[in-house]
Amino acid sequence: MNTTPSEPAPAIFTESDVRAAVGMPDAIVSARRAFLALAQGQAHSPEPWHLDTPDGSVHVKGGALDGAGTFATKLSSGFPGNADRGLPTSDGFTAILDADTGRIRALLLDGGYLTELRTGAAGAVALDLLGPPRTDTIAFIGTGGQVRHQIDGAMHVREPSTLLLIARNWRRTTELADWTRHHYDVEVRAQELDGSPIDADAVVTVTAATSPILTRAQLRPGVHVTAIGSDSPGKRELDPAILLAADIVAVDDPRQSARIGELQDIPQADLAAATSNGSLTTLGTLLHDGAPPWTATRTSVADLSGTGAQDAAIAEIVGNLLLH
Structure with missing residues (x-):
C-alpha cells in the first residue's frame, strides 16, 4: 500500500492570467534585480540552449537567484515570418520550481509574454542608465x-x-x-x-x-x-x-x-x-x-x-x- 502523502498538482496559469498579474513596472524591478544579481555573483544562469529551424528558432533558458524561494526554466520561440501569417511572432511557457525541493509549483502558459516583457524591461533599464x-x-x-x-x-x-x-x-x-x-x-x-x-x-x-x-x-x-x-x-x-x-x-x-x-x-x-x-x-x-x-x-x-x-x-x- 502506497502511504506517500499526495502533493497538489502544479498550478497552471494562462496568458491572460499572467498579463493581468504583471506589467512593465514590475518587469523593470525584476530586470534591475537580475542584472545586479549577475554582477554580484548571486545568480546561477547557464548558457542558453538553442534550436534553429529554417523559419525560426527555439531557446531554453533558466536561472536561480540566491535567496529566492523559486527558480525558473523558460522555453520561447521566435518565428519572424508569423507576422505575414497574422500570427504572433513568439510563443513559450515558463516552469516555476520550488528552490528547496525542485518540485514544479506552476506552469505559466504565457505564450511568450514574459520573455517579451522582461526583454522590454531590460531595454528600459539600459536606456535609463546610459541614455x-x-x-x-x-x-x-x-x-x-x-x-x-x-x-x-x-x-x-x-x-x-x-x-x-x-x-x-x-x-x-x-x-x-x-x-x-x-x-x-x-x-x-x-x-x-x-x-x-x-x-x-x-x-x-x-x-x-x-x-x-x-x-x-x-x-x-x-x-x-x-x-x-x-x-x-x-x-x-x-x-x-x-x-x-x-x-x-x-x-x-x-x-x-x-x-x-x-x-x-x-x-x-x-x-x-x-x-x-x-x-x-x-x-x-x-x-x-x-x-x-x-x-x-x-x-x-x-x-x-x-x-x-x-x-x-x-x-x-x-x-x-x-x-x-
Whole structure:
C-alpha cells in the first residue's frame, strides 16, 4: 500500500492570467534585480540552449537567484515570418520550481509574454542608465512584436516628444505607427531603413538581422544604442565599428554576449583592452556602482542577449502574485 502523502498538482496559469498579474513596472524591478544579481555573483544562469529551424528558432533558458524561494526554466520561440501569417511572432511557457525541493509549483502558459516583457524591461533599464537625461527623440528599428515592448519600456523611463520608427517593410512600419499613436501621446514619424542618418538621441535595434543594419556614420554624437536582436550565433545588428568606437559598452552577460551577442565579431584583443580600460562593463555593475555622467559627445551601447536570471526574477514576481 502506497502511504506517500499526495502533493497538489502544479498550478497552471494562462496568458491572460499572467498579463493581468504583471506589467512593465514590475518587469523593470525584476530586470534591475537580475542584472545586479549577475554582477554580484548571486545568480546561477547557464548558457542558453538553442534550436534553429529554417523559419525560426527555439531557446531554453533558466536561472536561480540566491535567496529566492523559486527558480525558473523558460522555453520561447521566435518565428519572424508569423507576422505575414497574422500570427504572433513568439510563443513559450515558463516552469516555476520550488528552490528547496525542485518540485514544479506552476506552469505559466504565457505564450511568450514574459520573455517579451522582461526583454522590454531590460531595454528600459539600459536606456535609463546610459541614455541622455533629456531624450527628445528615440528611434526604433524593427516592426516585430518585441519593438512594442521596447517602446513601452522606454516610455516608462523617458518622456520623448518624438518616436521615430524605422524598417524596410513600409506596411508593417505604418501599422506600428498607428499602434504607437493609439497608445502614446507623442509625435510618431516613420523612416525607411536605407542607410540614411538617424536623427535621434537613442536608437533601439529590434531585428533578427544576420548582418549589420546600423553603421557608425548613421549616428550622431552623444547617442545611446541598445541592441536587442543578437541572441544566437550568427545574428548581429551593429557594425563592429559602433562598438569599437563607443565610450561605454554595457552587456547583460559578457561571456554570453561574446558567444551569441554583438560581441561575437569583436576580436579578443579588443575585448581584453576594453575590459581593462573599463569601457566594456555590465549593466549590473553600472547599477551597483553608478553609470558615468552623460556628456553630449559620449556614445554608449547596450547589448542585451537575454539571460536566465531575468527569467527567474520575473517568474518569481509572477509566482508570488498568482500563487499567494
